[in-house]
Amino acid sequence: xxxxxxxxPSPDTVLFENLRKVFxxxxxxxxxERIVRAILxxxxxxxxxxxxxxxxLCYQLPAVVLEGTCMVISPLxxxxxxxxxGARANGIRAAFLNxxxxxxxxxxxxxxxxxxxxxxxxxxxxxxxxxxxxxxxSRVSLSMAVIDEAHCISEWGHDFRPDxxxxxxxxxxxxxxxxxxxxxxxxxxxxxxxxxKLALRNPLVVRASFDRPNLHYDVRFxxxxxxxxxxxxxxxxxKAGIIYRTSRKSVNDxxxxxxxxxxxxxxxxxxxxxxxRKQNQEAFIRDEADVIVATIAFGMGIDKSNIRFVIHAxxxxxIENYYQETGRAGxxxxxxxxxxxxxxxxxxxxxxxxxxxxxxxxRGRALAALSKVISFASTSVCRRRTLLEYFGETYPGDNxxxxxxxxxxxxxxxxxxxxxxxxxxxxxxxERFGATHLVDIVTGSANQKIREFGHDRLKTYGVGKExxxxxxxxxxxxxxxxxVINKSEGLYPTLYLLPKAVRILKNEEQLEIVRVVDKKKAKxxxxxxxxxxxxxxxxxxxxxxxxxxxIADEQGIxxxxxxxxxxxxxxxxxxxxxxxxxxxxSGVGEVKLDRYGRQFLQVIQxxxxxxx
Ligand code: ADP
Ligand code: ZN
Numbered sequence: 001x002x003x004x005x006x007x008x009p010s011p012d013t014v015l016f017e018n019l020r021k022v023f024x025x026x027x028x029x030x031x032x033e034r035i036v037r038a039i040l041x042x043x044x045x046x047x048x049x050x051x052x053x054x055x056x057l058c059y060q061l062p063a064v065v066l067e068g069t070c071m072v073i074s075p076l077x078x079x080x081x082x083x084x085x086g087a088r089a090n091g092i093r094a095a096f097l098n099x100x101x102x103x104x105x106x107x108x109x110x111x112x113x114x115x116x117x118x119x120x121x122x123x124x125x126x127x128x129x130x131x132x133x134x135x136x137x138s139r140v141s142l143s144m145a146v147i148d149e150a151h152c153i154s155e156w157g158h159d160f161r162p163d164x165x166x167x168x169x170x171x172x173x174x175x176x177x178x179x180x181x182x183x184x185x186x187x188x189x190x191x192x193x194x195x196x197k198l199a200l201r202n203p204l205v206v207r208a209s210f211d212r213p214n215l216h217y218d219v220r221f222x223x224x225x226x227x228x229x230x231x232x233x234x235x236x237x238x239k240a241g242i243i244y245r246t247s248r249k250s251v252n253d254x255x256x257x258x259x260x261x262x263x264x265x266x267x268x269x270x271x272x273x274x275x276x277r278k279q280n281q282e283a284f285i286r287d288e289a290d291v292i293v294a295t296i297a298f299g300m301g302i303d304k305s306n307i308r309f310v311i312h313a314x315x316x317x318x319i320e321n322y323y324q325e326t327g328r329a330g331x332x333x334x335x336x337x338x339x340x341x342x343x344x345x346x347x348x349x350x351x352x353x354x355x356x357x358x359x360x361x362x363r364g365r366a367l368a369a370l371s372k373v374i375s376f377a378s379t380s381v382c383r384r385r386t387l388l389e390y391f392g393e394t395y396p397g398d399n400x401x402x403x404x405x406x407x408x409x410x411x412x413x414x415x416x417x418x419x420x421x422x423x424x425x426x427x428x429x430x431e432r433f434g435a436t437h438l439v440d441i442v443t444g445s446a447n448q449k450i451r452e453f454g455h456d457r458l459k460t461y462g463v464g465k466e467x468x469x470x471x472x473x474x475x476x477x478x479x480x481x482x483x484v485i486n487k488s489e490g491l492y493p494t495l496y497l498l499p500k501a502v503r504i505l506k507n508e509e510q511l512e513i514v515r516v517v518d519k520k521k522a523k524x525x526x527x528x529x530x531x532x533x534x535x536x537x538x539x540x541x542x543x544x545x546x547x548x549x550x551i552a553d554e555q556g557i558x559x560x561x562x563x564x565x566x567x568x569x570x571x572x573x574x575x576x577x578x579x580x581x582x583x584x585x586s587g588v589g590e591v592k593l594d595r596y597g598r599q600f601l602q603v604i605q606x607x608x609x610x611x612x
Contacts, residue, residue: 015037021589025057026584031206036058039178045178045181046195047181047182048185050208051331053208059072063092072123073124074123074124093112125167145178149182151190153193154197181200187391209388211384211395217402218339239309240291240306241309242329243291244296244298268297285304286559287558304331308337310329312340317373320369320390322376427497434494441461442462478513482511484511551599566586577604
């Protein structure tokens with residue numbers, strides 16, 4: 001285990017050597033170095049960093065360098081196991097104590113702790129309150145304390161955990177050691193709350209940018225969601241992804257549809273048995289299922305770093321939810337895609353759900369959140385800019401080069417003339433009909449209802465033949481979204497005009513629509529150039545991936561703990577021939593080289609000789 005030698009080498013050497021040797025990384029990600037240095041200097045730290053920002057390294061590296069055990073308080077059992085697996089794969093002496101263990105397993109960990117042979121110990125917050133545990137802590141040498149998912153301490157956070165309140169006296173319990181709190185979600189209000197509750201002593205406060213440069217955002221007009229989902233999965237063939245849906249039923253239906261088409265997809269929602277949920281989650285984590293179709297119940301405690309896409313097939317509840325859910329993609333820093341399928345027609349369903357809320361404040365909050373999501377999806381402002389603005393951040397560039405808007409796949413089209421046709425049909429039928437019938441009128445359909453009402457004699461009958469029905473349905477959606485018209489409540493909703501419609505009819509105002517210009521251009525192939533990484537030979541990547549899976553199964557750990565997608569891509573691109581060359585690949589440290597190096601080098605060598 002790499003440790004500092006007693007003859008104190010320069011702190012810089014220690015830092016970078018451990019970064020390279022233990023974690024296999026050549027450089028720090030933004031803010032990591034600053035945080036690590038503060039901790040090594042004995043300072044408290046409070047850091048808000050987005051998912052995938054690399055929070056673990058911020059305390060795992062000091063935990064390796066400092067004498068004694070670093071205690072990490074973490075709310076989720078599943079997360080603890082993942083973190084421990086990951087740390088151990090790098091040769092760090094890590095363990096956890098929680099209720100999932102047998103008494104024997106727990107006792108073994110305590111023995112290791114008492115004999116000072118742990119660098120990292122993960123525990124649940126309630127354990128920290130127990131006197132017995134505190135007694136034991138006072139008998140061991142500790143290096144620092146860490147609170148992971150620190151937003152759980154705030155009642156304003158989205159998953160407040162009463163257990164976390166017991167952590168308020170952490171600082172008094174560790175008077176001489178650095179105490180650090182990390183979270184990926186903190187509005188300024190939550191941040192103040194956490195700082196107040198923990199009473200950190202002159203802490204280094206870090207607020208990283210919430211930008212996730214390797215995520216590509218795309219909002220598409222939803223029409224025939226099944227076909228769109230299948231199309232997207234084909235673009236991401238064999239890669240890992242999550243499809244979010246609102247209801248359990250739609251989760252089941254979509255998962256069944258995908259399975260029938262031969263995709264390795266599994267459902268996940270609160271209506272499944274605990275066992276089934278666990279099995280499906282495990283299959284996904286272990287790369288045995290490519291796709292999880294899920295309600296928002298899925299995702300907490302998922303550390304899988306190689307999720308390559310997230311599809312929202314229904315409207316997310318809030319921008320914060322959307323950010324969290326899409327944020328699960330691309331933790332490893334490789335590019336990943338987030339697609340939202342958006343239809344105005346989905347809004348009434350969400351409205352119905354919100355209207356049924358009993359608590360008035362909550363209802364108001366949900367409505368405000370919904371309207372922000374709608375404006376995110378329906379405006380032509382850079383998606384990244386809008387997301388960042390939500391967190392009070394201004395995106396510095398003009399063009400993010402990695403969202404549907406900025407990639408210029410859309411253009412503004414003047415549809416005033418078409419809008420007038422439709423509005424005039426509404427006026428001439430005295431605002432008594434719904435969208436389907438109105439579209440039939442402008443497209444000149446010759447069905448029975450049209451004849452019965454004599455609507456084939458209207459002046460607007462058939463004026464819009466040049467476009468198909470789909471075009472007109474979309475225009476109705478657009479008019480609803482831009483509040484030109486509205487829809488009545490009830491079983492047979494009818495469309496009626498709002499003041500803006502009158503202005504459009506009088507040519508006092510225009511109707512502009514943002515359109516996808518060329519669907520092919522909007523395809524995924526264009527990731528942000530700034531994050532493009534060498535991908536290497538696809539065939540070799542697949543071979544390395546199977547080896548990774550085989551090793552992971554043998555060791556009972558998730559494949560991404562063996563090596564990240566990025567490491568495999570780099571291997572496939574740089575074709576290392578020796579252990580020394582393999583060490584230059586990101587994510588290959590000395591312990592991993594020792595454990596897996598030979599096997600990976602063999603696969604690479606064989607591939608080269610097969611393809612001279
Ligand atoms: P967070 O907890 O902030 O979501 P993690 O600690 O899980 O993020 O890190 C996300 C991924 O980034 C992991 O796969 C990790 O190995 C990788 N990572 C962390 N720091 C670095 C670095 N300095 N260079 C390259 N990859 C890194
Ligand atoms: Zn953009």
